[in-house]
Amino acid sequence: MYNKTAVIAGIVAFLVICSSPFWCGFSSDSYKKPEIVTQKDKNKECVEDVAFMRAEHMQLLNEWRDQALRNGSRVYVNAKGKKFDISLQNTCLKCHNNYEEFCDKCHKTNNVEPYCWTCHILPKGSK
């Protein structure tokens, strides 16, 4: 092998960089999905079913925003025909009144930082 030191340094750097997630995985505890606190009243249901909400709540909020502000219609009818007031603060966060243990906990592990709260106000006691 020619230029041994440089080549070996390059190989080591390549291997370390490419396998870094695995090393970090070894050194930390085994990953668990965030344990979110949904809400106390078990009788109530979310706006749509849970699987839909998990995957598409961001899209839903986007649609809500457009519907409320562009079309001026502030009532959302869900798949089952139930009506909801379109409001980020007064609908979502009324049921999910523990922002830190619900939205935030889940977002943190997925590295999501919604910028909504630079304008919208989080309910008292949840910040």
Added chain:
Amino acid sequence: MLKSLLVVALVAAIAWLGASAGLGSLFGVVLPYVAIAVFLGGVVWRMVYWAKSPVPFAIPTTGGQEKSLDWIKQAKWDCPDTKWGVVKRMILEVFLFRSLFRNMHAEMKPNDAVNGGPRLVYYSSKWLWVFALLFHYCFFLVFFRHFRFFMEPVPACVGFFEMLDGMFQIGAPRFYMTGGLLFCAVLFLLLRRLANPRVRYISLFQDYFPLWLIMGIAGSGICMRYFTKTDITQVKAYIMGLVQFHPISAAGIDPVFFMHVALVSVLLAYFPFSKLTHMAGVFFSPTRNLPCDTRRTRHENPWNPEKNFLTYPEYEDMYREAMADAGLPLDKPLEKKSGE
């Protein structure tokens, strides 16, 4: 061109159908592990193979004046004559693709006013350079953003790049520019091969294949984020399972995710055996990594057989007496032995 598209479409279809039929763990566990092992082993094998290959001649590219007499201006960036200069040139090559910047386009003008007839004109063509840069940087950022799935806690710099990437705050989930630009850049690189007859003529299966593959990867990723959707939280748990070597069940994740993973795995496994290894190869290119000092230092061919040289002083030592007898001039005169 169509053959390579077919292969990529086939991989995608098999993975999608397989995952729909409940074979998620095959495409989501076995395939990625094998692909990563092949990728790491393959690239190292490549590097060792190249490092073992002798360089018989000094063939640095000389994009300008080599260092010569003091009053002749040296092209320092293109013709470095020191190790440090070579390092600088390499860094610029890797980060800015300087040799692509020199890309020229030649065209035959049938009726040129200057010549009054056909004339060959060359002009600088920067599109390839622009889109190559765009492609590579976007690809890197897209890849880097994925570290939010590979690590817990997520490194802070990932969030920083996500913030920049989603700066325009379009929609929710926020539109990331690099994703869209990556797709456009690959499209340009593909169209370039199709639209330019000379480039098309020299393009083979192995030129189109990575382009289709990357297009499939970017497309399925964009699709998953903005259109078909999947439970991201479950995906993160799934990927962390892979990273920490205790894979979890694939239930509850959209088949598109496994298609995405299968395409990425194919790309990884294909990487070391294709033109894509230029990632490692650029550092091993004699045209890039040798200093332009061929007039000053002798480059020895490492496979030259060992030679037994006889230098002149040794020759003279051997034949001094005979030479003295014959009256030939000597560097070191024959010493008269005492007592004779």
